Amino acid sequence: MTGIRDFHIWLVIVLALVLQGCATGPAEKPILDIYDTAEADYRQGLLSRAEAGYRKVIQAKPTFYDPWLRLGNIYVRTGQYEAAILMFGECTRIQPNDIRGWNNLALTRVKQGIDILDQASGYFPDERPERALLDRTRLNLVSAAQ
Template sequence: MWGKSSLAVSQLIVISTFFLILGGCATTTGSGENAEFSNLIEKASSQYEAGLLTEAESSYRKVTALRPDYYEPWLKLGNIYVRTGQLEAAVRMFRECTELRPDDVRGWSNLSLTRLKQSLAVLDDAQQYFPSESTGAAVLRNSRESLIKNLVD
């Protein structure tokens, strides 16, 4: 009986060692991936802060591909798109923010401000189709003033 127990203990040690080694490999790989991910985030952030928006966009896109549940890159992408006049893309990014973290006010606030920019842009674009003294131009001016007034009140 002692022999069988000894064999079982030996097998248990071999199996335990195997799993420890396997676990160590997984941790090492994970650590490398985490370091690479951290470096990518740092790179994107540096590019963003330096105003290198095209490069930052590319880096943040890579981050979202690796971790689609990570909030900050979506927010930064939205800000990049606002700054570059790509308002529809900005809305999509801020929508993603509100879905990922509905309790974070930044996504909601940026989404609403972007929608306001879109509204003002629509009114400004429409002006070109109406002579400045026409009824249509007056309606558009009133709509713009009303939108702005309601924001202040």
């Protein structure tokens, strides 16, 4: 009787492991495939396709750091600074000890500041003293970002 009971216990354990593997294994594989495809699209400069792929990945795995980082980079490259700031902010929440999120967040804010100064300079002709202030501030920001 003990042999049959031990067999049933092992059978239940094996079935539980098999079912657990079925529940997580196949679902993870397509997500990693989607991520790999998004990475290839990103490297080829197909930013809209890469963005769509990364968004699918973070929808399925919201704590997967790299897609958030890539989305932030895509948004910086396309001038969508507010969206980039949100993505890099999520990076710092997910992995606060990863310097890339913090660094990209700071650089995005600097780029945002430079764009604001460029926009403002259109309202101040070169000969106005206020223009010199804008130009100095812009130069300081550009120097700090390098």
